[in-house]
Amino acid sequence: MFNLVLFGPPGSGKGTQSEKIVSTYKLEHISTGDLLRNEVSRQTPLGTEAKKYMDQGMLVPDEVVIGMISGRIDESPHSRGFIFDGFPRTRPQAEALDKLLDFKNTKIHLVLMLDVPEPNLIKRLLGRGETSGRSDDNEEIITKRIKEYNAKTQPVASYYHEHGKLEKVTGDHSVEDTFKTLTKHINKYLLPVT
Numbered sequence: 001m002f003n004l005v006l007f008g009p010p011g012s013g014k015g016t017q018s019e020k021i022v023s024t025y026k027l028e029h030i031s032t033g034d035l036l037r038n039e040v041s042r043q044t045p046l047g048t049e050a051k052k053y054m055d056q057g058m059l060v061p062d063e064v065v066i067g068m069i070s071g072r073i074d075e076s077p078h079s080r081g082f083i084f085d086g087f088p089r090t091r092p093q094a095e096a097l098d099k100l101l102d103f104k105n106t107k108i109h110l111v112l113m114l115d116v117p118e119p120n121l122i123k124r125l126l127g128r129g130e131t132s133g134r135s136d137d138n139e140e141i142i143t144k145r146i147k148e149y150n151a152k153t154q155p156v157a158s159y160y161h162e163h164g165k166l167e168k169v170t171g172d173h174s175v176e177d178t179f180k181t182l183t184k185h186i187n188k189y190l191l192p193v194t
């Protein structure tokens, strides 16, 4: 089993690159943003609670997200591995994920961090907002999300660096070039499924 965390600020391309990685390496994609948006659209109690935070560009509380992840991992017991997109976003989430995987006799093998300058992030997210139907489509919420990332999520990079798992990758080249760089790192652990 190979487990990868795709890390980086909002708009750095985690969702875009996850799709390509999933189809090349046949990993299970776990995106907490997608899981939460699904709960919101079904108007579940979890979704209704999460929406209050998401609409303001704030992180959803750790216990909500951690509970959701645990259930999702159990749904795919025979997978080649997981790609975590948008999770963990806080140090407690990172610690909880390590415990959860340890319990399943596996671990995070690699963390790839997409590095993109802030003005480009804002430009990309405003562009996506024109068609996505997501609530984070205006500059005020986008700036708030980036602040939240710098305050609460950025420290997760140090956590993985301390564990010798973090690799930084330039994320503001083209989608294809960025993907090529990511594959160079992943291929050290897992070969593409042809």
Ligand code: AP5
Pocket: 008, 009, 010, 011, 012, 013, 014, 015, 016, 017, 031, 032, 033, 034, 036, 053, 054, 055, 057, 058, 059, 060, 061, 062, 065, 085, 086, 087, 088, 089, 093, 124, 125, 127, 128, 145, 171, 172, 173, 174, 175, 176, 178
């Ligand atoms: P979530 O949906 O996880 O947001 P995110 O994935 O961090 O950020 P984005 O989706 O905004 O960016 P991305 O990096 O995936 O970029 P993308 O590929 O789309 O979270 C939403 C909310 O849910 C959070 O604010 C929070 O409230 C809550 N939440 C989720 N997980 C949580 C957690 N673990 N804990 C607590 N709360 C949580 O690309 C962006 C745009 O750029 C696209 O238009 C794309 O086409 C374009 N693009 C991508 N790559 C390139 C490139 N190389 N060149 C040019 N354009 C590019």
Ligand code: MG
Pocket: 014, 015, 033, 086
């Ligand atoms: Mg995303």
